[in-house]
Amino acid sequence: xxxxxxxxxxxxxxxxxxxxxxxxxxxxxxxxxxxxxxxxxxxxxxxxxxxxxxxxxxxxxxxxxxxxxxxxxxxxxxxxxxxxxxxxxxxxxxxxxxxxxxxxxxxxxxxxxx
Amino acid sequence: xxxxxxxxxxxxxxxxxxxxxxxxxxxxxxxxxxxxxxxxxxxxxxxxxxxxxxxxxxxxxxxxxxxxxxxxxxxxxxxxxxxxxxxxxxxxxxxxxxxxxxxxxxxxxxxxxx
DNA sequence: GGAATAGTACAATACATCTTGTACTAAACA
DNA sequence: TGTTTAGTACAAGATGTATTGTACTATTCC
Numbered sequence: 168x169x170x171x172x173x174x175x176x177x178x179x180x181x182x183x184x185x186x187x188x189x190x191x192x193x194x195x196x197x198x199x200x201x202x203x204x205x206x207x208x209x210x211x212x213x214x215x216x217x218x219x220x221x222x223x224x225x226x227x228x229x230x231x232x233x234x235x236x237x238x239x240x241x242x243x244x245x246x247x248x249x250x251x252x253x254x255x256x257x258x259x260x261x262x263x264x265x266x267x268x269x270x271x272x273x274x275x276x277x278x279x280x281x
Numbered sequence: 282x283x284x285x286x287x288x289x290x291x292x293x294x295x296x297x298x299x300x301x302x303x304x305x306x307x308x309x310x311x312x313x314x315x316x317x318x319x320x321x322x323x324x325x326x327x328x329x330x331x332x333x334x335x336x337x338x339x340x341x342x343x344x345x346x347x348x349x350x351x352x353x354x355x356x357x358x359x360x361x362x363x364x365x366x367x368x369x370x371x372x373x374x375x376x377x378x379x380x381x382x383x384x385x386x387x388x389x390x391x392x393x394x395x
Numbered sequence: 396g397g398a399a400t401a402g403t404a405c406a407a408t409a410c411a412t413c414t415t416g417t418a419c420t421a422a423a424c425a
Numbered sequence: 426t427g428t429t430t431a432g433t434a435c436a437a438g439a440t441g442t443a444t445t446g447t448a449c450t451a452t453t454c455c
Contacts, residue, residue, distance in 0.1 A: 180421080192387075192391060193315065200308075202307055203413090220431080221432090226413095226414085228432065229415070230415080232432065248422095248432090250422055251431045251432070252432090265394045268385070272383050275381065275383075276380035276382050276386070315442090340444080342402065346402065350403095351442090362401095362402090365452040366401070367401075
């Protein structure tokens with residue numbers, strides 16, 4: 168048996184998240200300091216809804232897995248599997264509460280200078 | 282002859298700075314993502330005046346040299362030698378112009394969560 | 396000149412990061 | 426059941442970083 172074929176809901180694949188006290192401004196800034204990840208966060212912030220894993224076509228899927236893992240482990244995003252699709256979204260409330268003004272400051276500062 | 286003993290001003294030791302187009306938000310965020318450097322920047326932002334190289338007693342002087350170099354090459358600070366002392370200060374105007382809201386956002390977000 | 400001081404240069408260590416390739420698992424679908 | 430699809434795991438390589446120790450340069454002061 169590889170999976171449950173009954174009518175009960177299948178348990179979603181588990182994802183690890185950092186404890187609140189392990190989320191630091193250093194980790195958040197480091198996560199945001201990569202061009203690929205900053206673009207991901209910028210796009211997530213615009214969409215306001217959960218986005219599919221591959222909603223941005225900016226790098227390989229192995230690398231997307233890597234960057235989403237970095238973002239998740241730094242406390243910036245949440246993710247959820249639905250069937251074989253994965254959806255991701257920003258932890259905006261947590262970030263605004265823990266580091267008020269940080270996300271808005273960074274996102275607002277993005278311009279032609281990169 | 283190793284140095285000029287005349288009354289003329291001695292030429293200050295040269296320091297390299299990045300071109301404007303080489304200063305990026307990625308570099309700035311990476312520079313800010315280290316605890317030692319974020320503390321330096323936070324302290325410089327509070328002082329508003331030029332500060333001596335060793336005004337913070339937080340790590341070895343070799344490491345201070347390293348971190349000030351990272352900050353300078355990322356575009357965050359300027360430095361100047363006076364005799365055998367070195368002074369450093371934030372490039373606040375440049376940063377606010379290139380990345381409006383970024384510095385204030387980051388500095389404002391620092392709290393007990395780090 | 397010579398000694399003391401401020402800061403740097405360089406090497407070494409230990410470790411993290413970004414990216415790609417190959418191979419894999421899990422779910423959906425026929 | 427077998428196939429296809431979505432995403433992951435793992436290893437490898439190239440590269441970058443934080444820190445320390447030792448040795449050095451540049452400047453001041455005697």
